[in-house]
Amino acid sequence: MRYFSLKTLLSLALLAFLLQACKPEKVLEAGTPFSSLKGINGTWIIDQVFQVDKLSTKADNTLDVSAFFTGANPLRITFNADDYTWSVSPGDAPNYLGGSGIWSFDDPDFPSAINVDDNGVATLFTLNRPVREEVDQYLDFTMNRQDCAGKSAIAYNFIFVRAN
Numbered sequence: 001m002r003y004f005s006l007k008t009l010l011s012l013a014l015l016a017f018l019l020q021a022c023k024p025e026k027v028l029e030a031g032t033p034f035s036s037l038k039g040i041n042g043t044w045i046i047d048q049v050f051q052v053d054k055l056s057t058k059a060d061n062t063l064d065v066s067a068f069f070t071g072a073n074p075l076r077i078t079f080n081a082d083d084y085t086w087s088v089s090p091g092d093a094p095n096y097l098g099g100s101g102i103w104s105f106d107d108p109d110f111p112s113a114i115n116v117d118d119n120g121v122a123t124l125f126t127l128n129r130p131v132r133e134e135v136d137q138y139l140d141f142t143m144n145r146q147d148c149a150g151k152s153a154i155a156y157n158f159i160f161v162r163a164n
Contacts, residue, residue: 034130034132034133034135035132036105036108036109036110036111036131036132037081037108039130039131039132039133039135040079040081040114040131041081041082042078042079042162042163043077043078044077044078044079044139044160044161044162045074045075045076045160045161046066046069046070046074046076046093047066047159047160048070048157048159049065049068049158049159050066050156050157051065052155052156052157053153053154054152054153062157069094070093071091071092071093072092073092073093074092074093075088075090075091075093075095076088076089077089077097077139077160079114084102084103084104085100085101085102086100086101086103086116087099087100088100096143096145096156097116097123097143098116098118098123099118100118101118101119102117103115103117111131112126113125113127113141114127123143124143125142125143125158126141126142127141128140128141128157136162137161139160139161139162140159140160141157141158142155142156142158143155143156143158
């Protein structure tokens with residue numbers, strides 16, 4: 001019986017490795033991208049609201065104020081993707097969002113914010129997660145409120161659940 005030398009074994013292993021590396025790679029397709037426009041379309045019911053003190057230096061600067069917005073007749077927001085209109089039905093809750101008007105995404109393909117206009121008053125809702133059709137059941141955005149000097153003082157993190 002003949003013994004292979006260490007050099008021969010290493011050469012065979014290297015050759016096998018090189019031949020394995022030459023195989024064509026599988027190309028995985030991501031599929032059709034989800035539409036954020038179709039994803040935001042419809043009515044959303046308030047589920048949670050968190051108030052964030054932007055001026056606080058404390059680590060715990062967030063307060064759950066959901067009880068003020070939810071209940072028997074919770075706040076609702078509706079986005080219409082066909083004509084880019086939106087409206088709020090406050091129910092029994094305080095309404096910090098505005099009434100109705102037109103809206104747009106900051107980037108239609110990869111939105112990170114919703115620009116809303118309520119009769120000339122523009123507000124920015126910063127998206128905290130994607131909102132895709134048939135995938136995401138939550139609409140989560142933050143709205144900053146400013147103090148008299150124009151500095152962001154309080155932020156509200158609104159989390160809505162899809163009504164449909």
